[in-house]
Amino acid sequence: MSLLVCKSVSKRFGGIRALNGVSTSIEEHEILGLVGPNGSGKSTLINVLSGLYTADDGEAQFGDLDLLRLAPEKIAAAGVARTFQIPRPFDTMTVRENVSVSYMFGHRRHSLEAARDAASEWLAFTGLEAAADSPVDQLTLHQLKFLELARALATDPTLLLLDEVLAGLNPTEIEQSIEMIRKIHERGITLVIVEHLLRVVTSLSDRIVVLDQGSVIAAGDPTEVMADPAVVAAYLGGRAPDARGA
Ligand SMILES: Nc1ncnc2c1ncn2[C@@H]1O[C@H](COP(=O)(O)OP(=O)(O)OP(=O)(O)O)[C@@H](O)[C@H]1O
Numbered sequence: 001m002s003l004l005v006c007k008s009v010s011k012r013f014g015g016i017r018a019l020n021g022v023s024t025s026i027e028e029h030e031i032l033g034l035v036g037p038n039g040s041g042k043s044t045l046i047n048v049l050s051g052l053y054t055a056d057d058g059e060a061q062f063g064d065l066d067l068l069r070l071a072p073e074k075i076a077a078a079g080v081a082r083t084f085q086i087p088r089p090f091d092t093m094t095v096r097e098n099v100s101v102s103y104m105f106g107h108r109r110h111s112l113e114a115a116r117d118a119a120s121e122w123l124a125f126t127g128l129e130a131a132a133d134s135p136v137d138q139l140t141l142h143q144l145k146f147l148e149l150a151r152a153l154a155t156d157p158t159l160l161l162l163d164e165v166l167a168g169l170n171p172t173e174i175e176q177s178i179e180m181i182r183k184i185h186e187r188g189i190t191l192v193i194v195e196h197l198l199r200v201v202t203s204l205s206d207r208i209v210v211l212d213q214g215s216v217i218a219a220g221d222p223t224e225v226m227a228d229p230a231v232v233a234a235y236l237g238g239r240a241p242d243a244r245g246a
């Protein structure tokens with residue numbers, strides 16, 4: 001069953017068509033890989049689905065809600081969470097405070113005490129307990145990426161949109177992050193993963209959707225999609241698949 005159905009989603013920035021009539025669906029409980037060359041519209045799709053940007057046209061049906069017509073806090077309350085390609089914590093707060101705030105303003109509203117408990121749970125889940133009382137500016141990139149995950153998870157999402165959580169990490173950190181993505185999925189959360197490491201996306205995803213210049217050029221079984229000549233050509237036009245290494 002589809003959890004989210006996007007129909008003809010479009011977004012322009014001046015003369016740039018960042019999304020040019022994107023229609024796709026996200027099935028309940030799947031891991032959907034969203035790939036494409038630089039500038040193909042992956043982050044823009046996440047940005048319009050999470051309400052950060054207003055789409056120019058189209059719809060994104062999530063249950064009986066159209067996400068394209070909701071404010072970010074309503075989208076979070078409906079159960080859709082996202083991470084940012086560049087982590088965006090509240091710089092003046094500790095790690096624990098960052099997660100607590102997400103919990104309080106996420107899917108369900110709770111007291112400060114409940115928020116502390118929930119924050120502890122998600123900090124343990126992401127392995128950040130030892131850093132719980134540190135200011136966020138003392139975190140490594142890997143810890144910041146896990147904090148992004150903890151903050152998103154604290155909103156109690158049904159659907160989690162991950163924008164390049166592996167970018168900039170070393171091979172050991174990438175392995176740990178892949179394990180974390182699997183653990184999140186095991187909790188019954190549907191995932192969309194935007195990722196440049198195509199070998200990782202292919203092995204993690206149930207299905208893959210490929211964007212090129214704001215349009216879906218292929219969708220379906222990961223291995224078949226990555227062998228599709230149109231996909232190979234799109235990557236060769238920009239950057240060859242796996243150019244950023246394993
Ligand atoms: N806020 C913005 N203002 C102007 N143009 C934008 C903005 N956000 C995205 N764009 C443009 O829209 C297009 C799609 O960008 P987007 O960030 O969605 O690509 P992407 O697939 O996420 O790329 P990358 O793999 O490099 O992260 C690009 O041409 C980009 O320059």
Ligand SMILES: [Mg+2]
Nearest residue numbers: 042043044085
């Ligand atoms: Mg991006």
